[in-house]
Amino acid sequence: MKRALITGITGQDGSYLAEFLLNKGYEVHGIIRRSSTFNTKRIDHIYVDPHESGAKLFLHYGDLSDSEQVNNIIYNLKPDEIYHLGAQSHVRVSFDTPEYTGNVTALGTTRILEAIRRSESSIKFYQASSSEMFGSSSPPQSEESPFQPRSPYACAKIYAYWMVNNYREGYDMFASNGILFNHESPRRGETFVTRKITRAIASIIAGKQDKLYLGNLKSRRDWGYAPEYVEAMWKILQQNEPDDYVIGTGETYSVNEFVQEAFNYVDLDFSRYVEIDPKYFRPTEVEVLIANPKKANKKIGWKPKIQFNDLVKIMVDADMRAEGLEPLGEGDNILTKKFPNKWWEVD
Secondary structure (H helix, E strand, C coil): CCEEEEECCCCHHHHHHHHHHHHCCCEEEEEECCCCCCCCHHHHHHCCCCCCCCCCEEEEECCCCCHHHHHHHHHHHCCCEEEECCCCCCHHHHHHCHHHHHHHHHHHHHHHHHHHHHHCCCCEEEEEEEHHHHCCCCCCECCCCCCCCCCHHHHHHHHHHHHHHHHHHHHCCEEEEEEECCEECCCCCCCCHHHHHHHHHHHHHCCCCCCEEECCCCCEECCEEHHHHHHHHHHHHCCCCCCEEEECCCCCEEHHHHHHHHHHHCCCCHHHCEEECHHHCCCCCCCECCECCHHHHHHCCCCCCCCHHHHHHHHHHHHHHHCCCCCCCHHHHHHHHHCCCCCCCCC
16 A cells, blocks of 8 residues: 655645545545644545544644654655645735745745655655746746746745755655646635635625625636646656656636636626726736646646636536535536546545
8 A cells, every 4th residue: 555645635736636545545644734723624524533444544733844843754654655735825925925935835845855865765756836937938838948937936836846856866866846737626725816706606696795806807827627637746656757747738718717707607797796906916927827738648648628617617516505505517517527436536
């Protein structure tokens, strides 16, 4: 039985990855931060008390800013694979907390890499890199495109990316970067723009909200479906040699197009509800991100099934259901058709 360690296991990607790996027969361990309130909502449905027979998911308190904790967890667990997804990952917030973002998102990666190096073991390491690293680089962006960061978050991710490359080359470590473009789902954090839009629609229909305040509607992103992207993470670590891969759909849509698609789905006129608030604009904007995923398509055999309009319907349906409303069902039908077994879920 393979043993995997996931940082950021309580996040969107971490929760889907935990399900995926459990379904593959892994023993899964996750690092969570100590809090006075529970923050494990996304993984509560797969958590089993470790005292019970057959438990395969285990949680450990730790913090990416504490190298001693990181070292102890890795030394004691001796995992076969580490998926490093933990970070301060909100781009807009990184402008308000640049030092913290650098400490956790950049140096947190170094702490893990150094712990692996000192352990002298053959642990395979996956680093969650980001399309935000490309910034103002000309689209479409591939593994060969230059990094031109436009936020403290992107700068921190670039530092982590190059540390992975340096440890890979300097210490012969199996360390790979997955440069993932935007990937969304019903588990996306509520402050991220896609989820903010779909939650607002459900609240408006329920009569609980009148307006949706957004920032730059012109920004264009390459949006995919998160459960498919965690499979790409796993595939990257199953290769014979470590490498870096761009993961995305190869299509781009604006925030405005996402808004229109979502409101049109429920037959609402978005112009009646959407207003612009300057506080949501970034000091420096990233205008266009679009992946060139040819390398991943060819080398690891990964291609997405869920397209942009599918994603929007899936997310709106889920938030309507969460609000106690009857979903329109098109999103549910798409999932049933394209993923009849919902392979990322574990009963």
